[in-house]
Amino acid sequence: DVKVTQSSRYLVKRTGEKVFLECVQDMDHENMFWYRQDPGLGLRLIYFSYDVKMKEKGDIPEGYSVSREKKERFSLILESASTNQTSMYLCASSLGRGGQETQYFGPGTRLLVL
Amino acid sequence: KQEVTQIPAALSVPEGENLVLNCSFTDSAIYNLQWFRQDPGKGLTSLLLIQSSQREQTSGRLNASLDKSSGRSTLYIAASQPGDSATYLCAVGHQRNTPLVFGKGTRLSVIA
Numbered sequence: 001d002v003k004v005t006q007s008s009r010y011l012v013k014r015t016g017e018k019v020f021l022e023c024v025q026d027m028d029h030e031n032m033f034w035y036r037q038d039p040g041l042g043l044r045l046i047y048f049s050y051d052v053k054m055k056e057k058g059d060i061p062e063g064y065s066v067s068r069e070k071k072e073r074f075s076l077i078l079e080s081a082s083t084n085q086t087s088m089y090l091c092a093s094s095l096g097r098g099g100q101e102t103q104y105f106g107p108g109t110r111l112l113v114l
Numbered sequence: 115k116q117e118v119t120q121i122p123a124a125l126s127v128p129e130g131e132n133l134v135l136n137c138s139f140t141d142s143a144i145y146n147l148q149w150f151r152q153d154p155g156k157g158l159t160s161l162l163l164i165q166s167s168q169r170e171q172t173s174g175r176l177n178a179s180l181d182k183s184s185g186r187s188t189l190y191i192a193a194s195q196p197g198d199s200a201t202y203l204c205a206v207g208h209q210r211n212t213p214l215v216f217g218k219g220t221r222l223s224v225i226a
Contacts, residue, residue: 004157033213042218043203058213090157101146101207103214105157 003027004106006091012112019078021109023091030096032074033103034058034066036087043090049074050096081113116141118206120217127194128225135189135220137204142182145207148214149178149189152201161202162189194224 007022023032033048035058045058047066055066063085067075074093078085091106117140127133137147146165150158162171162178164187170179177190187204201221205214 040218043216045213048213092158102148102160102163103158103205104160105150107157108155110155 004091004093004104006089006106006109008109009107010110010112012114013078013081014114015082017078017081017113019081019111019113021076021078021089021091021111023074023076023093023106024072025093025104026072027093027095027104028071029093029104030071031094032068033092033094034064034074034076035090035092036060037090037108038087046076081111083113085111086113087111116144116206116208116215118204118215118217120202120204120220122220123218124221124223126223126225129194129196131194131224132190132192133194133222135191135202135204135222137187137189137217139185139187139206139215141208142185143208144182145209145212147178147180147187147207148205149176149187150203150205152203152219154200158203191222194222196224196226198222199224 004025034046035043037043044060049055049068065077089109092103094103119138148163149161152158164171164180175192180187201219203219205216
C-alpha cells in the first residue's frame with residue numbers, strides 16, 4: 001500500500017515563526033502536492049512538484065515556499081507564520097510517468113498560529 | 115478556469131437507502147475525474163478514478179459515472195451504512211499529470 005506520512009498531526013506556532021511541514025511518500029512517486037483545507041473554501045493547492053528540485057506554484061503560494069531535495073520528501077515552509085495560515089495542511093502524491101494518477105493523501109497537519 | 119461544484123453540501127439518509135452524490139464541472143475537456151472520501155480530521159482516501167474515455171467505474175457498493183458532454187459525474191452508493199458517513203469530494207484533472215481541481219464536498223450522514 002502507498003503510504004504518505006506527514007511529520008506532525010498537530011502543531012502550534014507563534015506569529016512570525018518559521019514553520020516546516022514535512023511529507024514523505026514511500027512508493028517512488030514523481031508527483032507531490034501541498035494543499036490547505038479550510039471550512040467553506042475546500043482544498044486549495046499551494047505548491048506542487050513533478051520531480052526532484054522542481055516546483056510549481058499552485059493557486060495560493062503567497063507566504064509559502066517548498067523544497068524537494070529528495071524524491072520521497074516534499075517540505076512546505078512558512079517563512080513567517082501568520083494567523084491567517086491557521087489551517088489543515090494536506091500532502092499528496094501520485095505516480096506520474098503516465099501511469100495511474102490516483103492521488104494518495106497523508107493524514108494532514110492541523111496548524112494553529114497564535 | 116475549471117470550477118467543480120457539489121450539491122448538496124450536506125445530506126442525511128436512513129441506513130439501507132441507495133443514494134446519489136452529484137458533481138458538476140464547467141470545462142468538459144477533462145483528463146480524468148476522481149472521487150475521494152474524507153473522515154473528520156483525516157486525510158482523503160481515493161475511492162474511484164474515471165478516465166475521460168470511460169463512462170463508469172465500480173468498486174463494491176460504489177459506482178461512479180461520468181458524462182463529459184454535460185459536465186457531470188455521480189457517485190452512487192448502494193445500501194448505505196452508518197460507516198459510509200463522511201465527506202465525499204470529487205476532483206477533476208484537466209491534463210495528464212496536472213493538479214486536480216476539487217469540489218467542496220458533500221457531507222453524508224447515514225442514520226442507523
